[in-house]
Amino acid sequence: MAASNLTAFRQAASARFGLRLDDYDALYDWSVAGKEDFWRFLWEWAGLKGDLGGVALADGDKMPGARWFPEASLNYAENMLANAPDGEAVVFWAEDKVKRRWSGGELKAEVSRLQQALKAAGVGKGDRVAAVVPNMPETLAAMLATASLGAIWSSCSPDFGAQGITDRFGQIEPTVLFAPDAYWYNGKSHDIRAKIAQVLTELPTVKAAVIIPYVNETPDVSAIRGGVTWGDFIAPFAAAEPSFERVAFNHPLFILYSSGTTGKPKCIVHGTGGTLLQHVKEHRLHSDVKPGDRVFYYTTCGWMMWNWLVSGLAAGATLLLYDGSPFAPDGNILFDYADAEGMTLFGTSAKFIQQAEKSGLEPIRTHRLDTLRALASTGSPLMPENFAYVYRAIKTDIHLASISGGTDIVSCFVLGNPDGPGVGGRAADGGARHGGGGLRRLRPRGQRREGRAGLHGGPSPACRWASGPTRTGRSTARAYFERFPNVWTHGDFIERTVHGGWVIYGRSDAVLNPGGVRIGTAEIYRQVEQLPEILEAVCIGQEWDGDVRVILFVVLREGLTLDKALEDTIRKRIKENCSPRHVPARIVAVKDIPRTRSGKITELAVRDAVHGRPIKNTEALANPMALDEFRERPELEG
Incomplete structure (x- = not known):
């Protein structure tokens, strides 16, 4: 079996810096103590495009307040497309209704035409593009075209209500809005054109509403203000090599949102460099994603795992996208997808695994899953019994990682360790704190255990909470740094095991x-x-x-x-x-x-x-x- 990316990285770093990084813990310790060297070397080792400049870290003793690579310039889309496979770059299944495939060349051509169309619609550096979209190839292309211009992308799922959409996008003043004519779920189509027309009455800054034909080949968009079909939007522009506007390391890339269960959703603005570097590390080192792999995560475009998934292009992976119910029509659709498309990484939620067991599914008996090397779970704690179910009923020789992170950092605190021993019931199957920061458990007096993720200066969290993309608030400091100065307080209960792994128990506020x-x-x-x-x-x-x-x-x-x-x-x-x-x-x-x-x-x-x-x-x-x-x-x- 070929060495993991993690092993290759340890060996390369050892040779470069004269270190003995013999195992994961040694690499982790170096990534915290020598974080400036770690992040710069990760950039070089991954072959990312851009100029990092001469300064790795300024004001490094401040959290928040540290400034990473203040002289850097880069473009997220450039790094995605430079590594996208020449063959199949994107595969798409919409339940059993629609299937599509795009090569790397087709993806680049679509991004090029969209880039020109967005420019013509008035989108430039710092402008916002919003999308009410399924997890489909056009969504990926629209995001990459937006990022290529130095503009800012924000998306949500098409099943959101009109108020939920305007609560989010009404804060960011988008110039262009993308949406489908309809979407599929559980065997049924759901037309959203009337909802989009209603939303646009609350978004006066939108100059063009681009409707993606999904359920209907030629949808009528006449009732939508500024409505234009995808084909008509890009028709005037011929495909060419995309151009890329390189931006500062912390230039805004994505706007995500808090869940909104305690009030109007808050904008969370994520920077370009921090997002790129963190995702590259998580895909290549923690998930062992290599060129030619085929990566899947069941997610909507309103969840941070979509942003995480699509960054897999930077590792040279083919993205396997899915839209619809994970249990339509008989509960096996995602395992069918894994077999048919040679899936190597299967990402899902703990709830899906629990429901699969409750439904009596045993893919180990009904599917090959011969290409599947890793299964990642997040969203809620994965119980020991769920670990046992995966190894008993899905696959015996799989790297199962119960990962933990959040929208606030568009990445993870606890992830997989591809070189670690399998330890059933432990978070991250052998345990792994994310490299380049520091995860530690802090216990206020009288409290048994409460997890505090101390990120000691890593480029992530790359977020700024704001009421808009140009008005940074102080919410981050209040929400995460007041209780323990200079330490990000995440607020999950967590326990370090004797095996070196981490068991996550859930939110402390619940x-x-x-x-x-x-x-x-x-x-x-x-x-x-x-x-x-x-x-x-x-x-x-x-x-x-x-x-x-x-x-x-x-x-x-x-x-x-x-x-x-x-x-x-x-x-x-x-x-x-x-x-x-x-x-x-x-x-x-x-x-x-x-x-x-x-x-x-x-x-x-x-x-x-x-x-x-x-x-x-x-x-x-x-x-x-x-x-x-x-x-x-x-x-x-x-």
């Missing part, structure tokens, strides 16, 4: 506190969701009689009811495997649980609904009607 004892909801979920009768659960603390009591909501398998025997089983399992403090005071069956559009359960929204408080932004939810089940429940009144 912790229950009955009788003053702190309880993590993930520990309850781990027990409850192993029961075959239960598909899903959400747990909250209800204010009660001057204290807090634990309330557990469960979604049962079809045809089952929550009787006393099942309640006793749930309580007994939680008591025996957690503690008596974890046992819920009330257990309530519901039909659905509210979640964000990236699939995360919204405990805080459920808690507000139970207490009769208004939900500040239901547009952030994929299924806001599910909240109705949690209001005025008689079971919670006594």
Whole structure:
């Protein structure tokens, strides 16, 4: 077997700097202690294009405030297209409805024509381009064309409501908007042209609304202000070699958004150099992505994992894009995709893995998966039982990485270690803190464990929270650096294991506190969701009689009811495997649980609904009607 990228990088760095980087821990320690050399060498080793300048780090003792490569100039799109495969660069499946393939040459040609069209529409350096789009090839091309001009890209999923779209894009004053005529989900098409027309009434800065034919070959765009089809938008321009506007290292590249479950979504502005370098490191070193690999992540364009996925072009990988339900029509579509397209990296959410097990899927018996080397999971903690399921029912010889990061940094804190031992049930299958920063666990007095990601000067986080792309706020400092000076406080519960791995327990702000004892909801979920009768659960603390009591909501398998025997089983399992403090005071069956559009359960929204408080932004939810089940429940009144 060929050596991993991680091994090759360690050996090259050892030779270059006269070091002994014999294992991952040695490399990690050097990447923190010698971070300026590490990041500059990563750039050179990866063969990235641009000029880093003579200064690697200015004001390096400040966090936030450190300035990386202040003399640098580069372009994100240039680095993506320079490494895109000459053969298939992009493969696209839309459930079982649409399939398309673009070579590297076809992708470059499309980017070139779009680049010229965007210029003609008035887009230049620093302008914003917004998109309400599926994860499809045209989306990738539009993003690369935007970045090639030094403009700023921002996208969301087409299933967002009109208010959710305007809450986001209304803050950034886009010049051009991209959207499809419709999209596919669970075997059905959903036309969004009327919604786009409504959104445009709130976005007066948009000069052109480019409609991508997806469900209809020649969609009517006459009712859309500034509406033009994709074909007509690029028709006046012949394909040529794309040009690239090189920008400063921290010039804005992407605008992402907070989830919006506690109010209007906040803009998070990510810089060009920090995003590129961090993604290159995560793909090549932590995920061992090599030229010729075929990389997939199940994601919408409103989740940071889309930005992470498409950066795989810089590693020379073919991108496998998917739009639609991950379980249409029979639950096997993503595993079918893996077999048919020779997938090497399969990225998904912990919830997908849990649902696949609940659905009785056993791809190890029904699919080859012979090219698949790695499986990455994120979005929520992956429990030890989920690890066991992957190795038992999906593939025995696979590198399983439970990764953790966030929209705030458009990258990860904890990732895979391709050279590490397989340790079932451990985050990152053997454990790996991200190189170039520092992950450490800080414990305030009296607290058992709370994860604090201390990024000691790495180019990521490359974000600036702002009300717009030109007005940087102070939210980053307030949100992450006030509690522990000079250390990014991420706020997940996390534990270092004797194996050197990391176990992630979930958000500390969702912790229950009955009788003053702190309880993590993930520990309850781990027990409850192993029961075959239960598909899903959400747990909250209800204010009660001057204290807090634990309330557990469960979604049962079809045809089952929550009787006393099942309640006793749930309580007994939680008591025996957690503690008596974890046992819920009330257990309530519901039909659905509210979640964000990236699939995360919204405990805080459920808690507000139970207490009769208004939900500040239901547009952030994929299924806001599910909240109705949690209001005025008689079971919670006594």
